[in-house]
Structures are given as structure tokens and as C-alpha cells.
Amino acid sequence: MPDSEGNRNSPFVKPVASAVQLIAVAGIYFVTARLSLLLALGTTNATPVWPPSGIALAAYLIWGCRAGPAVFVGAFFANILLLSGVGAAPAYYITASLVTAAGNMLEGMVGVYLIRRFTGSVNSFEKIRDLFKFIFFGCLAATTVSATMGVLSFCSITACWAQMPSMWITWWLGDAVGIIITTPFIVMAKKRMRAKLRGRVQIEALAVFIALALSTTVIFWKSHHLEFLVIPILIWIAFRYGRLEAAAAGFIVSAIAVASVIMGYGPLSDFSFNESLLYLQSFIGVVAVVTLCISVLTYERGKSEELRSAVQKELYDIIEFLPDATFAIDGDKKIIAWNKAIETLTGVSKKDMLGQGDNLYAVPFFGDRRPILIDLLDLPSPEIEAQYKYVKRTGDLLLAESFIPRLRGGQGAHLWGIAAPLFDQEGRRNGAIEVIRDVTEQKHVEQALSESEVLHRTLFETANDAILLMNRDRFIDCNARALSMFGCSRSDIVGSSPSAFSPALQPDGRDSREGSLEMINLALAEGPQFFEWEHCRRDGTAFSAEVSLNSMDLHGQILLQAVVRDVTERKRAEEALRRSEATISSVFRAAPVGIFIMKDRVYKSTNQYWCEKFGYPEDTITNENTRMLYESDEEWARVGRELYSGLQANGIITIETRLRRKDGAFRDVIMTAAPMRQDDLSAGTVAIIHDITERKEAERALYESERKYRELVEHANSIILRWSHEGRITFLNEFGQRFFGYSAEEIIGRHVMGTIVPATDSHGQDLRKLMDSICADPVVFEKNVNENMRRDGERVWIAWTNKIAWDEQGRVSEILSVGTDVTELKRAEEAIRALNAGLEQRVAARTAELAVAKEQAEAADRIKSAFLATMSHELRTPLNSIIGFTGIILQGLAGPLNEEQGKQLGMVRSSAQHLLSLINDVLDISKIEAGQLKVHIDHFDVRAVVEKAVAAMRPMADKKGLAFTLSVGSDIGEAVGDMRRVEQVLLNLVGNAVKFTESGEVAVSVEAIQNHGGGAVRFRVADTGIGIRPEDMDDLFLPFRQIDTGITRKSEGTGLGLAICRKLADLMGGEITAESEWGRGSVFTFTLPALGAEGREWEDSSH
């Protein structure tokens, strides 16, 4: 470091100033030395502190070695004064003084040399390292020179060689201490190394210094060993104030300590002279060194802090003006930098961001506080990475890219960012920085480039033509279409020669290889070539192609591009079209119908048929106006109007007109025209002409014929009516019109209903239905007579003959009805019918009356039956007692009876039993008549039943002396019926026979017979009794009829028996008949079917 003093002074002033300085140094040295000698302890010259050494070193440090002579001079005079007083010879003390002065001079020079040699710095008080070097070299090492030379010279004068070691130590330490307390103070004072103390600190410093001085004085005036108490104050000063202050403090303390020792006070004076000296020197040295060290250390620390903050500020300045958006965060994630570029990018100003934490930096980008790239440094997270297109890690750095839609006013920006951690000087993480670059434009350019590339590639690959790239003789690339066109893979094409996909010879006979080379050379020499070429596929099949061959310069390489279009299909289509046109043309020409093409009513083309039809030779009519064929301008105009409006509306139009042949004859024609092109009528019209002249003639003839028939119909004396299948009148002849009173205009088109047919006829019959029926099925109603109505409402009867007219689909289109008035006839018929109806009505009324009567009778009958049933039932209860007790008494159970009593009681019992049988019969008949009696059909043994019945009656027959026989056929086994009822019937018949026969016999027989219903069993009971009168035969089986009331008394009976028998027989499907001859006897026959009438029931019950 250059001497700042030297630089400031001008060259003219410098020598003068130097001289003054040197004199001053010499003077100061001398004075100080003299004063210091005052410090010598006791009688010796040994001073505890030798400040002149410090002054000398300071002078050297400030002005360099040129201060040496001054030091020498000062030292010499000081020594000479001292030594001259010792009493030695002048030669000796002068020599000693010279040696000592030289030692003093050299001491500082050696110190300065060593300090500069090893520190490389003039100021040793900037860094602790330099301070240590200063202490070592300046204080401790260099001082040995002075001590050695001084002591040698001194001892050589005084010859006190024994004192030399202690003297040397004292001398050396005195110099060392002198330097340590003096030199720093001077140098610092000279270099103004004061701390900048202001205000209260200055006052505080003053107070501390006073305190230091006072306390030191007190400590060193007392003999308590409390000298260490000054150390805290010194340390305080060293820390709190500057180096100069520290040096001063050290100096003050040293001075007080020295003074106290010299004056014999204080804790350091309690020892021997030499010990005190050493203690004092040690104390001062240690205190000064410690104070200095601490102050320099503090200064150095402060300096480096300053430096660091200056560096940091510079760094922030650099960040501030970085062209890339940059922000930085500290260890607590608070934003410490937010530069101009990022303000521009985000629109968020620095003052809003600095010092903010909690991921606020993410807000301008993402809209919320979230971890972003910079946070990934500490917190690897796939979620955060997902926000970016990619995140790359390179050492400590993170690189990422993303699209941020919020930026650029909502258009979005592609951002590329780097995040890096920040470290402090100790290598600790204390923050991070992220640099963001807006690469949107770059992206757009890249995207455009890549899109364009994709587009071109796509165009290339999807082209419908095969595109092949080649150099002069080899294919180097091709598109997908080429592969399909040549039927091979890319590897087949790439590397092969152009002629590999051609047949050996072209259709014109050229050699393919030569031809292709020729075309390539032409393309290279003259530019694009376009030609037809025969190619062949991999499988050898040939196809026609159009080839366009182009040369191009691709990055200095000459390439050829061949575009190959397969035209096989096109050629085929062209051929097909040509053929199709030929066909159409020949159709047009040869069609057996007149066809012409016109445009703007001018003939453009006419076919052969048309020409023949109209007598114009072919082509003579072309370009003639159509007007020449029309009869008149009006007709021509009409056809034109209808034609063009029809074409416009429907696209096709049919018009009837007359056209003139070349020979002048008119032809009736139907012209059907259609536009050549549907969307453009001006393209022309094609029309077909039908000659309908003959048809027209026929129509006219037909019309004539029809007119004749019409007259016939109109004047016929019958109603002739034609009506549609819906019922609408389409025709009514004059006779009909007169008859019904309508004119043709009034009646045609109206419905028959409500006009000539009333809705209902006089009998209320709905004629609408009739009309519907006729319309639906007229065949059935070919003839019908119905009532009709004249216009004045008069009803008439008309006999119609209906004839149907069918349409093409076989449906009824019209009905032709011819009618004749039959009203008079109908009236006569009506009269007869009315008479009949009266009769029928009377019969019906009578029938109804009879039905009512029958109903009443049946009701009464039912009441009677119910009554009888109840009565018979009620009567049985008392009979129970009568019969029961009579029986008991007759049995003798109640005690013995005499004969008379027995006889009388027998009569009672007999009467009671008769009463019971009466009641039973009444019950049966009432059940039967109430329809309540049911028979239960089952198999039963016929023989057993008959024998039982005969056995029951045998006592009575025997009593009457009748012959009583039973004959049962051998083939009789089982029959079908209700066994109990069969028994009842047989008992009745046999009982009657016995009852009504006074003499002769009763014969019972059973035989199997065949009757109309199949097998049957016939019971026959014959007697020789009174018989039945023929007039009574009819009533025989009716209830309550007993034949021959005259003998009733003799023949007890209810008169119900036969009635019951017949009913039972009926119920069982059998029958009972009677034959009789009055006075000779009767035969009753009871037939029972082998299979009962209710066979089903039987069958069911048997299973």
C-alpha cells in the first residue's frame, strides 16, 4: 500500500517536510528517552518500559527507514547524556552510546523489515494476523538487537558482566513493552484509525476512560492484587470503541502501572526490584497485547462485515438489472430480491414482494400461494413437478419449463426457469434464487417450425400421389402412397434404381432404363419434367402413371422428386365414359321415339325417328327456331310459357300441342321435356315427342259413340242413376230428374242420402246402413227394392237393379242403378203385411198371458210341495210315539195284554203305519214336484231286489189266496239304478197288483231286452185284477188320482204311488207303462236301462 502522506505532498514541499519530520523524530526520541530514564527503577538504568523504541518503530512504520538517522541521533544524545554521568572514560561512553544508539536504530529497522517482509503490509493493525506478526517481529524479535547491543556496550563500560543476563531481559522486555504500548498508538493516531464515536457513545467513552484511569489509579495505589480488574474495562473499550482508543487505554493503564511501581506503590511493588520489573513488564505487555488483539479483531470483523454487506449490495444490484426475471428468498423463504425483469413479467412491483413469505412469489404465476420450482430445492415433490412440463436436476440446480396462462395479459407465457440454492460463506444454505426466462416467442417459433414440419411430413405421407425422393440413380425416400402403389415395403424402394419399378420396355418401345435416365437428366438440366410412364408393381403387374420429375437443391445436395400418379382408373373411367357416350348417342339416334334437344327454343339436335316423323332430312332442322313447326304464334308462346314454368317448377313437363310436318300436315303430339341439367335450364332441354294423332281420332270417335248412348239413356222411361261407391250421385237421367224433382245441376255430386234416399224409411229401417251395405258389397244387392223420396218429401218405392263398375285395382268405382217405380205394388203388399202383423200381435199377447198363468201355476205348485214336505215331516213326530209305544205294548214289554187289547192295539198300529205310508208318499211326490228328489245310480243285484219285493208282498198275496209267481231270466245279473228306488217302484207295482186282484194270479217276471238306447232290464207285473178303464188310462200316472173310487175303501192307497213310480223311473232313465183290459187285469212294465240315464255320474262314482 503506497504511503498516502507521500502522495498528498507536492514534490517541492517534500524535502523540507522530510527534514522537519526527521528533526522532530530525533527530538521526540531524545525527549522521550530522557523522560523514560526517569522511569528507571531505583539506581539502575533499567526502565520497565522504553517508549522510544515504540516511537522509533512508529516512525519507521510511518515514514520508512529514512527515519533511521533521526532515531540514531536522538538515541545517541540520550545515551551520551546518560552514560556521561556514569563516570566512564569519554571514549567508552561515546562508543557505548554509539553502539547503543545504533542498536536502537537497527532495532526498529529490523522490526520494520521483518514486519514488511512477512506481512506485506504497512499497517499491521488492520488484521489480527498482521498484528500477531507485528508483535512477534516488531516487539519480540527485533528488540533483541537493541537489547544485545545495548547491554554489551553498557557492560563493556561498567564491566558489570554479571548483571548482563538480567539486564538483557529487562532491556529486551522494556523495549518490547515500550513498542507494544507506543507504536500502535502512534501509528493509529497518525493514520487516524479512530473509531467514529458520536453523541452518547462519545460521552460514554469519555466516562469509561475516566473510570479506567480512576480505577487503575486506585488499584495500583493499593497493595491488593486486583490488577486484573482493569482487564474487563480494557476489553470493553477494545470491543466497543476503536483500535486507537484501545491503544490509548492500554497506554494509560501502562503509564499508571509504571508510575505506581516507580513510586513504590501498588501490588507490583511488593517484590524485589527485578521481580517487580518483570511483573510490571509482563502485566503491561499482556494487557496491551490483549487489548490490541481484541480491538483489531473487532475491527477486522467489522471491516469484513462491511465488506460483505457491500458485496451483497453489489450482488443485489446485479440481480436487479439482470435481463431475466429473477427473485431470491432467504432461509425463511422471505423474498429478498425481486428484480425489474420479474416486475415487468408479472406486473407485481418489488415493494409488494420484498420481505414477504409464505410462497407469495407463486401468486403472480399461479394465482395462489403454492410451492413452486424454487421450493423443489428443499422439498422434492411429484405434485409440484407436475406443474411443469419437465423438471431437470443438474447438481444443485433445477431446470423447468411450463406454460403459465395468467401471464402476458391472460395470453399465457412459456417460462423457462432455473432455481439454485444460496449458501453463506460458511457454506450453509441461506436461501435460494430462481431465474425465469420468458421463452414464449421462442416457443412460438419452435412450434411454428414443428407444425410446419409436421404439416409437410403429413402432406408428404398422405398425398394421394406417390412421392419419391432420389438422387441421380437411387431412391432415398418415399411416402406411404408409394408403398401401396408399388406394392412393396420401404426397404424395397429405398436404395433401388428408378428403373427397378418399370417394365423392361415402355409401351412406345423405349428401354425403360435409358428412358428414365434421360428424363432424370432432362429434369436436372432443364427443370421440371411431366410425362406418362409405364410402371410396374413389385408383383410385376404394370400400370400407367403420370410422373412429374423435379430437381431441387436441399442444403447443397441435388435431389430429384418424382411424383407418380396412378392413372389406370382414370384411363378406365375415360374409356367407360367414351363407351357410355357412344351408347347414349346410339340410343338417341336409334330410339323408336322422336327425341330432340333444344336450347332457347332452337333445335340443337334431333334424332332419326323425329326427322322421319316430321319429314325433315337429318340435320336440316338443326339451329332452326321451333316456331316453324307451330300452327300460330299464340300456340308457340303458350307452349313456351308452360314449358319453361313447368321445367322450373317440376323439372319435367308434359305438354299437348299440334306440330306441323314438313309436308304441312298437322300431328297431335305430347311433348315430354326435361332440362339437360337440373340446376341450369339454360343448358338446354331434351324432349320426347309422342304422336297421338291416331289416339285423338279414336277419342273423337268414342265421343260420338258415347253421345249416342247418352241420348238413349237420357230419354229412357226408367230412372237411370250412377253413383260413386261413396254414395255421391254422378249421373241421373232426365227421366230420373223429372221423377225426383231435381235438375242435373242440383243433384249431381250430392249424396244419395238426404236427396233421393231418406235416412229412414216408413218402417223406421235405417236406409243409411242399406246404402253402406250396397256400397260395401254391391254384388249381393244386385236387385233391391227400397223406399225413396222425391224432392217434395213424398215417399216412393223403387225396384232397383244395380250394376257395378270396377276400376283397374278391382275396387268398386261406380254403381249404375236402374230403377222402376213400384210404389203402388208396394202399397198393396203393405196392406197385407199390416193385416198379418195384427194377427201375430194378438197371438203373441195371448202367449204372454198364458206364460204368466203358467208361471203362477208353477209358483203355487212349488208352495204346495213345500207345504206338503213340512206337513209330512211334522206328522211323523207324533207317529213316532204312537207306533213306538204300540209296538212296545204289543211286544208285552209293558206287561201282558188280553186278546181284545192285543187286537185293538194291532188296529192302532196298522192305522198308524198306514198313516205313515201316506205321509211318506206325500213327501215323495212333493220332493219330486219340488225337483228335490235325486237318485243315486249304482250297480245293483236285480235278482235280489226283485226277490225282496216279492217276499214282502207274498204274505198279503197268500192271505188273499192268489197265485204269486216270480220268473227271473237266467241272463239277469246286475242293472244300473238307485236300488232303494227300484225296490220302491217294484213294491208299489207288486203291491198294487196284489191289492187290486181278488182272485187269480200275480206274475212278476224280469228279462233282459234290447231297446233303442241299448241294453235294458224289463220288469213285468201282470195281474188278473179289476183292470183299468180305457178312459182312465191317461190319468193313471197323475198324482192324487186313484182309479175306481168305488173300491177305494177296499184298496187302501194315497193315489200317489204310480205317480211316484213314473217319476222315479224317469229319473233313472227308465219308463213305466201300463196295459189293461177292464175287468180282466193289468200289466205294468218297468224298464230300466242297463246303463243308467246318468251314466256319467255312475261312471264317476264307480271309480
Next chain:
Amino acid sequence: MNGKILLIEDNEQNRYLATFLLNRRGYAVTEAVDGKAGIDCAAKERFDLVLLDIQLPGMDGYAVAAALRGNPETGDVPIIAVTSYAMVGDREKALASGCNGYIEKPINPETFVSEIERFIAPQQKGTP
């Protein structure tokens, strides 16, 4: 004693007649004048046979038969309907309501007891 018979009959004369005939043949007869009394008797005591009139005051014989059959205690005692009902279906109705036999009134005093004896289970016949 031949066995115990319950006679349910409202007509005093008929009751007497039947009891008389049965006593003579060695049967003990318990008489009940209506259906309810009959059911109560049957519940108290075990009978070999029930003779049941159909036309009873209040509860008719069909209901009595059904009630006796419905009770497990009396369900297996033979019941014979003795009735002057002779309308169509009376027999069927009586059998359907649970009667084992059906005897029409007036009864025949000579055959009555032998008719009912057919319905008394043989093992329950007492020794003469």
C-alpha cells in the same frame, strides 16, 4: 250293563220311548234335552254311543254333531242321528256333519235297538 248311551232329544215322549227300549236291553241312558246340555254331558262322561235328534231348540243336531266331532275327547264316540227330518239331503247332511248313522222317525220298536247296536264298538260292549 251293556254300555252307556247319551240321548239328546227334546221331545219328552220320544225321549222316554228310546230310554225305555234301551234300558230294557241293558243300556244305561243319560238324557239331555237340548244340544248344549248334550255337549256338556259328553264332555263330562265317556259314552259308547250318542243318539242325536236333529230338530233341537237353539243349537240344531248338525251343529251338535260337529261340536262333538271337533272335541278330541268326544271325537271318536259314534253318533246316530234319529230324526223325523226326511227332506232331500237330510241323510247326507247328517253324515257330513259327523254322524255315523241315520235312523228315521218313527222308529220301529222291534228293530231300533239292534239297529243302533251295529254302531257300538264291539270291545265296548259290556258282557251280559
